[in-house]
Amino acid sequence: MLTSLYVEGRSWFHRVPVRAKLVALLLASIALFATDSPLPLLAAFLLAGGLYLSLGLTLRQAFARVGFVFFTILVLAAVNLFLIPLPQVLALALRLTALVLLAAAVTATTTIGAFMDEVTVLLKPFERLGLVRAADVSLALGLVLRFVPDIFARYQAISEAHRARGLPVRPLTIIGPLIILTLKDADTIAAAIDARGFRRQ
């Protein structure tokens, strides 16, 4: 149900360490916002686009992943046409699409496990301050992945119950029961976690 956006592949970008990719993304976003001239931004756009298309995604898949964001960028660029000079509109749109393509490339070449390792490293300072425990974050993440299918099945059951009674299926009448039924399980799940000593409390 929740398949990661990672794409299986052996391209060179797949082999770059995650941390390097994330740092590169951060540096690229700073560099892209530092310049306003269309030419370097066009180069960045072409580079990011070439990189993204070289990862082994089919054109259709590649477009499906970024199409929605591109649509928003285009709409805003169209609005900008009436408000700011053309070269600037071009520069803004190119910068943002380049950034989005690069970000999509990082997402497509990084597994969830690799991301989580980096998240654990990033959480270290907070862990030392006693604000959060990295193990808790992983546990919460696992719980979400575990319970999404269950909650979706529950949603379908409630929709069926609506239809069986001839009621229209509306978010308003579904959300209440869905949330109550789901959150009522919290005590049992918490007890199950503590019984296994996962959090060592």
Added chain:
Amino acid sequence: MNTRDLVLVALFAAIVVVLGFIPPITLGFIPVPITAQSMGVMLAGCIIGAKRGALSFLLVILLVAIGLPVLSGGRGGLAVLAGPSGGFILGWAIAAFATGLIAECFVRAQNSEGRQFAGFFLASVIGGIVVLYAIGVPWLSAVTGTPLAAAATGSLAFIPGDLMKAAIATLAARAVYAGYPLLPARA
């Protein structure tokens, strides 16, 4: 944070993900379709409170960032955060916190039903609309270069739909509060 809080945070994040699967409703008099997921911020604050609601949304943002397609329409990944509406997604956690804070201050078990409705609606409107737009619109303007005034005017098209969401979230939150209260009270 005890284990029950941790589980509530995770379960609510999972509910928000599932809300993304519900097909959006279109209403004739509102230009933008209403997605159930975007009600999540208001629901989280009003139902599990400020702290847990905000943590729930930090978890959702983490899921987006590590490349899971958890947003409505199967969107996800760093590209969404880098795009024009990234500010709205990152703002969710703060908006959920604000919603929860207001709900915790104004809603009490001994209040009349009408006062509870008013409390939840106020929390949803201020947290889920005012605070969220106060983060998302300047972000969008900074990223896309659209002048702030134009971006703000354009966002007005979404306000009727958002008020509708606040109304639905109010009714749902009050139903949950009556059936299975989890919202902590704040003096």
